[in-house]
Amino acid sequence: MEVHEELLRGQAEVWQLMFAFADSMALKSAVELRLADIMHSHGSPITLPQLASRIDSSCPDIPYLARLMRMLVRKGIFAVHQSSDGGDETLYKMTHISKWLLHDSELSLAPMILVENNQWLLEPWHYLSQCVKEGGIAFKKAHGCEIWDFASQSPQFNNLFNDAMACTAKIVMKALVSHYKDGFDSIQSLADVGGGTGGALAEIVKSYPHIKGINFDLPHVVATAPVCEGIFHVGGDMFDAIPKADAVFMKWILHDWDDEACVKILKNCRQAIPDKSGKLVLVEIVVQEDGNNIFGDMGLVFDLVMFAHTTGGKERTEQEWMKLLEQGGFHRCKIISMPALYSIIEAYPQ
Structure with missing residues (x-):
């Protein structure tokens, strides 16, 4: 009997895993239909006909x-x-989850839901097993080019992607500013490498108006960046050179690249900052392989997202981060935990 029950439980779990995509598609539909926005603006529990209307x-x-x-x-x-x-x-009424689906809320994951569940980013997931068998890049197998080239060729995808990065920047920066209060006090100039349209840097400059912000990203990305007081938008390639500054900030950048590419980026960061007083501030996931926190398996899930979407990108454990930073010229570092999916990694040349 115990064997039969275990087998039945296994079958039930396989069904759940097989159709796990139904959850994300239902979530995406809720965002596309703006159901949370309708309920929020209604201001009280709403009937189905009222919602539909x-x-x-x-x-x-x-x-x-x-x-x-x-x-x-x-x-x-x-x-x-x-x-x-x-x-x-x-x-029907809102819950603590649906509050994150509001389009016009200061803190929202709606743009991230739309881009991650878009057909362009779902297609590469079908190539994971093929990559295991023969290597290669899942996104390139699906679309014939890598994700950054695809974004430069498709304004629609580029806008979706930039909106998603901007929404996560707000969430990241709220946690960062509240838990890294003294981290930017002594910095006069800060280069945000891979800063997108400047959303994260704008939050830093707002809290630390003495900082001269340099938003650095690919030319087609900064071309859509809004004008923001205290911020200079600079187009370029982080693999060639990074603008000089007292400190370099990177949010969810290094996880997009393999170790070799990361070391090259880190060496350019090292060249961009002063030898003695300069520092590097990373916001990245530090994988806890036991998943024993409120975010559970999300570190491992994001690692597969990197597998599907990037050119060799991956999420890293604390030991892997330490080794990578050492190879990039940062010989002293510490990890600062936040009540968030990600952590702050502070690194120094000396």
């Missing part, structure tokens, strides 16, 4: 919406509200 459609299908909402409620993304008047009509 505010979807951007002349003829929304209410039975389809009901089925989607049933799943979203099961997953805790929304909740059912029990009416105090004893009415039979189901009312």
Whole structure:
């Protein structure tokens, strides 16, 4: 009997894993339909017909919406509200999860959900096993070029990607500014390498207005960056050279590259900062292989995201970060934990 139950449990778990994509597709649909935004603006629990009437459609299908909402409620993304008047009509309300789906909220993961579940970024996942068999780059197998070239050739994807990076920058910077309070006090100039459209750097300069910010990224990226007081946008290639500054900041950049490429970037960072007073500040995931924290397996999940989307990128353990930084010319470093998915890695040449 025990063997039978174990086998049955194994079958049930395989079914769950097999259709795990249904969760992310339901989540994406909720964001595309702006269901959280509708509920938020409504200001009180909302009925299904009221919800449907505010979807951007002349003829929304209410039975389809009901089925989607049933799943979203099961997953805790929304909740059912029990009416105090004893009415039979189901009312829906927000939860702590759906607050992260609001498009216009200061802190939102909606743009990240849309880009990660876009067909362009889902396609490379189908090539993981092929990469295991013969090597190569999953994204290139799917699209014929690497992700950065694809972004430079597709304005639509580039905008989606930049929006996603900007939304995560806000989340990162809120945690960083509150848990790294003295980290930027002595810095007069800061280069954000791979800074996208400047969202992260803008948050730093806002909190530390004495800093001269240099937002450094590929020319096609900074071309779409908004004007921001205290920030200079500079186009270039981090593999060639990095603008001189008191310190270099990088958020979720090195995880996009293999060790050899990272060492080259780090050596350029080392050349960009002063020998004695300069420092490097990284915001990266430090993989805990036991997954024993609130984010569970997300370090390992992001490692597979790097496998699917980047040119040899990966998430690294503390030991791997120490070794990489040493090879790049940073002989002293420390890791500062935050109540977040990522950590601060502070590194010095001496």
